[in-house]
Amino acid sequence: MVKNKDEEKSGDAEVCPKCGSPLGEITTTKDGRKIQRCSTGSWNPETRKVEGCTYVRWFGSEPETLDEKCPKCGAPLLLVTTRSGKKLKKCSTSSWDPKTRQATGCDFVEWQKGSIVALDEDCPVCGEKLVLFTTSSGKKLKKCSTNKWDPKTRKAIGCEYAVWM
Numbered sequence: 661m662v663k664n665k666d667e668e669k670s671g672d673a674e675v676c677p678k679c680g681s682p683l684g685e686i687t688t689t690k691d692g693r694k695i696q697r698c699s700t701g702s703w704n705p706e707t708r709k710v711e712g713c714t715y716v717r718w719f720g721s722e723p724e725t726l727d728e729k730c731p732k733c734g735a736p737l738l739l740v741t742t743r744s745g746k747k748l749k750k751c752s753t754s755s756w757d758p759k760t761r762q763a764t765g766c767d768f769v770e771w772q773k774g775s776i777v778a779l780d781e782d783c784p785v786c787g788e789k790l791v792l793f794t795t796s797s798g799k800k801l802k803k804c805s806t807n808k809w810d811p812k813t814r815k816a817i818g819c820e821y822a823v824w825m
């Protein structure tokens with residue numbers, strides 16, 4: 661059974677991963693996104709800099725109803741962005757019951773993975789082709805096609821050329 665770990669964790673008191681202070685209140689930015697700063701950090705609009713701890717957590721947007729049907733039960737699917745910025749599709753009939761700590765309804769979940777597109781550009785470092793990597797959170801990274809992640813050593817191998825777009 662697949663569970664959404666982010667939902668399971670909700671309700672825990674949370675501390676800043678940078679400095680260990682409690683996190684501040686969740687605020688909404690001008691463009692409607694939710695953020696939570698470390699309680700020891702604050703945005704100074706005059707200097708346009710963060711004073712104190714710079715930790716900021718961005719929250720995912722509200723679930724979006726997709727024009728796609730659940731392959732299991734035929735109900736519409738939702739596109740959900742988790743707190744950590746990952747995207748998943750899930751069935752609109754499913755929900756998390758905090759009392760029983762169990763998912764109810766249809767259990768269809770499909771995590772959205774990043775995608776890789778080959779580019780017709782050469783790496784300025786080694787001359788191999790570049791690829792455009794789009795993360796599950798929608799960020800784009802141009803990197804050398806010889807650059808790979810080795811899960812065994814937990815290190816990147818190959819050419820290190822990479823630029824965030």
Ligand SMILES: [Zn+2]
Nearest residue numbers: 676679698713
């Ligand atoms: Zn902090």
Ligand SMILES: [Zn+2]
Nearest residue numbers: 730733751766
């Ligand atoms: Zn379903």
Ligand SMILES: [Zn+2]
Nearest residue numbers: 783786804819
């Ligand atoms: Zn390269």
